[in-house]
Amino acid sequence: MTTEFQTDASVSKTNMDTINIGNRLKAKRLELEFDERHVATALKIPIDQVRALEANNFKYFRSVTFARGFLKSYCRLLGIEPSEMLRAFDSELEDAEPTIKPVDKVNKQTNFGDPIVIFISVIIVAVLVFLVFWWPSQPSKIVSPNEIKNEVSETATAPDLDATEEPSNESSDADDISNVSSSNASADVDAASDSDSEGSANSDQVEKTANNGGVVTGLSAETMAILEEAGVRPEDVVRATAEVPAELAAAPKMPSYTDEVEIAFGADCWTEVRDASGKILFSGVKSAGTKLSLTGKAPYRVVLGYAKGVSSLKYKGEVFDFSSFTHKDLARFELK
Numbered sequence: 001m002t003t004e005f006q007t008d009a010s011v012s013k014t015n016m017d018t019i020n021i022g023n024r025l026k027a028k029r030l031e032l033e034f035d036e037r038h039v040a041t042a043l044k045i046p047i048d049q050v051r052a053l054e055a056n057n058f059k060y061f062r063s064v065t066f067a068r069g070f071l072k073s074y075c076r077l078l079g080i081e082p083s084e085m086l087r088a089f090d091s092e093l094e095d096a097e098p099t100i101k102p103v104d105k106v107n108k109q110t111n112f113g114d115p116i117v118i119f120i121s122v123i124i125v126a127v128l129v130f131l132v133f134w135w136p137s138q139p140s141k142i143v144s145p146n147e148i149k150n151e152v153s154e155t156a157t158a159p160d161l162d163a164t165e166e167p168s169n170e171s172s173d174a175d176d177i178s179n180v181s182s183s184n185a186s187a188d189v190d191a192a193s194d195s196d197s198e199g200s201a202n203s204d205q206v207e208k209t210a211n212n213g214g215v216v217t218g219l220s221a222e223t224m225a226i227l228e229e230a231g232v233r234p235e236d237v238v239r240a241t242a243e244v245p246a247e248l249a250a251a252p253k254m255p256s257y258t259d260e261v262e263i264a265f266g267a268d269c270w271t272e273v274r275d276a277s278g279k280i281l282f283s284g285v286k287s288a289g290t291k292l293s294l295t296g297k298a299p300y301r302v303v304l305g306y307a308k309g310v311s312s313l314k315y316k317g318e319v320f321d322f323s324s325f326t327h328k329d330l331a332r333f334e335l336k
Helices: 002-017 021-031 036-043 047-054 064-078 082-095 103-108 115-134 145-178 182-210 221-229 234-242
Strands: 261-265 269-274 280-286 291-294 300-304 310-315 330-335
Touching: 021 047, 021 064, 021 082, 036 047, 036 064, 047 064, 064 082, 221 234, 261 269, 269 291, 280 291
Parallel strands: none
Antiparallel strands: 261 291, 261 310, 269 280, 269 300, 300 330
């Protein structure tokens, strides 16, 4: 009994394998007198896919699922039982050679002979060589925190060095003065007292000028000494800074226009102009060759019944283009 069952199964499998799917589809289609375009339209697929099914070229389709679905739909269209055809389709796919490559073959595709690997390696080597030969040639100076502190301290103590030099000069001058006669010494003392009184008077005057309006803008003692050595009077400097240049004191520039809105008409045009408060500044027909000049509170709302009748429109002395606000010779716009 087992032998008979195995024999029947082998026979059914042989019959299934001998089924030529494409030939049966094409023979049934010709029997029903269907052309390829009729089948393609009914199945909503291209004619090339219909031909692929009849030629058993199932690899033409995007995937096995698509090929199996189109085959099933084709069988139903022709009135063929799809189960037997689908079994033959599945058995053909089982006998087909697998298209997926083993992992070891895929890994062998990437090797050192690959052009991409060679190109990347050349770029990396070139970058390394460039860094090796170029980087040492660049001057690199690392500034330590101690050097920064020394520079800051030298900058801060520079004026003190000048100040320390002055006493030495004064001491040498005092030694020279000690060798002069008492009469000359007394005369020098009197002259020094007079210069000191003059300096104090000048400093008082500078401080008074500098404290105008409660804002201290006076010159320091060091600045005054430098100006005196250069032959410049400190009070002249303060007076010059307090004066306002004539250019700054000039009167503000007056506008070049008389009225804010100026309209010239080349043809008859109904015109209405309102200001920001809604007040009608003008409403009526302006004839050709006339002008309309208005001044009110901006913005102005302007309506031109016949825009082509306006030859020019100026707002605050500048020409205003209202062509983009015109529709069928009617213009509505605002002047802000």
